[in-house]
Amino acid sequence: MFKMTALFKQPKDKEKFDEYYFNTHAPLTEKIPGLRKMTVTKIVGSPMGESEFYMQCDMYYDDFEAFKVASKTPEAKASGKDVMSFAGDIVTFMFGEEVNE
Amino acid sequence: MFKMTALFKQPKDKEKFDEYYFNTHAPLTEKIPGLRKMTVTKIVGSPMGESEFYMQCDMYYDDFEAFKVASKTPEAKASGKDVMSFAGDIVTFMFGEEVNE
Numbered sequence: 001m002f003k004m005t006a007l008f009k010q011p012k013d014k015e016k017f018d019e020y021y022f023n024t025h026a027p028l029t030e031k032i033p034g035l036r037k038m039t040v041t042k043i044v045g046s047p048m049g050e051s052e053f054y055m056q057c058d059m060y061y062d063d064f065e066a067f068k069v070a071s072k073t074p075e076a077k078a079s080g081k082d083v084m085s086f087a088g089d090i091v092t093f094m095f096g097e098e099v100n101e
Numbered sequence: 102m103f104k105m106t107a108l109f110k111q112p113k114d115k116e117k118f119d120e121y122y123f124n125t126h127a128p129l130t131e132k133i134p135g136l137r138k139m140t141v142t143k144i145v146g147s148p149m150g151e152s153e154f155y156m157q158c159d160m161y162y163d164d165f166e167a168f169k170v171a172s173k174t175p176e177a178k179a180s181g182k183d184v185m186s187f188a189g190d191i192v193t194f195m196f197g198e199e200v201n202e
Contacts, residue, residue: 003142005142005157039199040199040200041104041106041197041198041199041200042197042198042199042200043195043196043197044165044196044197044198045195045196046193046194046195046196047194047196051193051195051196052193053193053195056106056195056197064145092147092152092153092154093147093148094144094146094147094152094154094157095144095145095146095147095148095152096142096143096144096145096157097142097143097145098140098141098142098143099141099142099143
């Protein structure tokens with residue numbers, strides 16, 4: 001499967017971030033056609049104490065082609081525009097393929 | 102579940118990294134008692150081209166307590182020592198909890 005990952009650094013206001021993320025942003029993202037699964041991970045620390053990262057969201061698609069098709073939909077564009085509006089300064093995106101050893 | 106994540110930046114020599122990671126490091130890690138699942142993701146790009154990150158490994162444990170117990174085993178210490186020996190300059194660790202909305 002193809003995985004689109006959004007990795008967020010620590011937001012200035014964690015409560016405000018969570019409230020917006022779970023109540024407004026995630027529901028927008030979940031509407032993207034072709035999205036197979038979405039996993040949100042709260043980063044709760046690191047071996048050295050607080051992590052520089054706060055949250056990771058993994059969005060799964062059948063393959064890269066399916067992701068590219070999905071990316072052109074109004075739903076994906078709305079989600080993308082939304083994430084940049086509230087987290088543009090702290091988010092990094094990665095394209096990934098899970099390795100089956 | 103509790104997730105211990107190792108996120109690797111781009112190594113200088115990708116072939117050498119892969120060869121060592123999959124043939125030497127991963128087998129050491131897989132021996133850690135209490136490890137429930139391990140997922141390796143190759144970062145194949147980003148919306149802006151090459152990502153600053155190269156690979157992510159997610160190691161799952163029942164909970165944080167189980168991870169702490171596992172961390173004290175010789176197997177975990179061997180894996181930790183090994184990863185620092187070949188990737189100490191490019192690896193970041195994160196502790197995570199998957200959110201069930």
